[in-house]
Amino acid sequence: MEVGMLPISASKRGKLLAAGYTTLHSISRASPSHLATDIGVSEDEACEILKYASQTSALDPSIGSSNASTLEGGQTAWTMLNEEKFATRITTSCADLDNILGGGITCKEVTELGGVPGIGKTQIGIQLAVNVQIPPEYGGLGGKAIYIDTEGSFMVERVLQIAEACIEDMSEYSHHFHNTVQDCEVKLHPNGILENIFYFRVCSYTEQIALVNYLDKFIEEHKDVKIIILDSVTFHFRQDFDDMALRTRLLSEMALKLMKLARKFCLAVVLLNQVTTKYIEGSYQLTLALGDSWSHSCTNRIVLFWNGDERHAYIDKSPSLKSASAAYSVTTRGIRNSNSSCKRIKMV
């Protein structure tokens, strides 16, 4: 029923049907006062219903009220191509990892990173929170970061170490490419980098959901935020959740909201996930936590794992990137290339 498409309460819908309005066309032909008396609501409410009806009919060409060539709210694939080509990316400071990611973590998309404890998820999160602040003169975004900590693994001493190393790398880079002394000066200070990381400590899944709801307003007020890191999305949803179906619904809603935020404000969303064991094909295997339904929620999914003595990242799922794995290492300066002899990227 077309009336079922309107975002109004069930009782109003019931009244419309009872009064004989089954199609949007019939509603849009009525005047507000007429509608109000017919179904027994106030005139303001009737105006609201008419507004919804006209919006909905504009989107659906089968109702046939408008004959515009593009649908309201849609984009052609050609315009999107230009956007995708110039989509901004945030470097991970590891060239191999950046290569398989097509340049770095993409803005306007939700990327999930998962792995065993100690593999470096928080390290990559902190590195990205620092790298998003690299000024545009050095190829970065010059933006700020939001770090949502659900496990208490955000250690300020480590952020300071990584920030100092990043600034040192930038001055070294400018020494190579600039001759005059003024150009060499990097205007960033480690404390400045720490100041641009907004930190939220979340202690329950209720706070986590509330925070994701609030981020829309927060980012309106802080438009230069370019990355949101959630470390980790799993922790609170793993403890004491009896109703698994509810958990799936809440997680999907949260993922949708994050995707909307990513697209609306052109920022990157990085979710860190934990692992669990699953019995597949006769043996126990490692898999990312939160279940099968969650695995559909993120745009890109990267699994971090140990390959012999090296840390590797594998692109498990991505609509635009090829499945490949690359090695990286965690050093005192942050995430860097792994310096082993067999560094070629493995195409899987």
Place this chain on the structure above:
Amino acid sequence: MANKLIKQMALPNSIANIFTARNIITAKDALSLTEFELMELLDVGMAEVKSAMAHISEVVCPPCQTALLLMEQRVRNETSAGHLPTRLRGLDEALCGGIPFGVVTELVGPAGIGKTQFCLKLSLLASLPENCGGLDGRVIYIDVESKFSSRRLIEIGIESFPEIFLKKGMAQEMAGRIVILRPTSLSEFTESLHHVQVSLLQKQVKLLVIDSMAALVLGEHDCGASRQQALGWHVSFIKSLAEFSRIPIVVTNQVRSQIGDEPLTYSFQARSHSIKKEDPAAYDSHLVAALGVNWAHAVTIRLVLEARSGQRFMKLAKSPISPPLAFPFNITSSGLVLLDDDGIEMKGSEINTIHCQGQNALFNSEW
């Protein structure tokens, strides 16, 4: 935060009344439903639901800080910028000062390796006055396996800090700051945790030691799923205790042998069939930490204590602030002593493995 009442949130009366009528009293009730479900339940339009939820979310949401603010607070208010120095120079340097405040540090290793000894030393260090490098506070020691020995504690104190402990009455005062709880079951432990929470607010407790976590949980449940659930609540509670009171919490864990000697892999990894099946010594000493992968994710710092060819090692298996170092150590009359302060850097996942070889050789050490 989650249990805030909706009627205290200054929502417009009309919508607040509808929430109450549908039995949605706390913020948690409201946030545990998706917006669509709320729309159906409350019989209001989507726009109204969205604005009510935005308001509730803003109230419940945690406050915003910057990383700079966090660092400045810690440097200003806390000893050693939020660390408990362990007096083991190599370890303190690797951990940027010592055992960090506000997070859970785990000590895992086979029996007899020195976990309880280390815990005793840490309890002593926390009770020392600040001019001696301690935290000048009380210690709560939850001793599940009845391993706490006051005599050994005093011995460590006298050997390590003779100038303090040989003074009249000091030994009594230092030992008097350490409170020992001995829960015998998981429910008693849960009760003790609630008492601990209360005393954290009232008294000057600066360190909580739980020796050992594994003994509590493994004794109780036989089925894996119910054990995970029981542990889940305790994990969150202990972590939040650490955070809100900004104290270090040290937990010890046991080891168990691994089922099969192949490490778990992901579905996309090719099974490497060339595992060292020819090495018979690898079979006996394949140990892993108890309590599972969920617990391993929850602890922030994991120190693995192991024995290899008769020498004991302390490895920094999981730490967001340190490189993967292994320090050889011995146990003497004054507690743990590192033999090498620079540590040996371990490559790859070797930092996580736990060995227990050369047990007999351990008995030839000094203590």
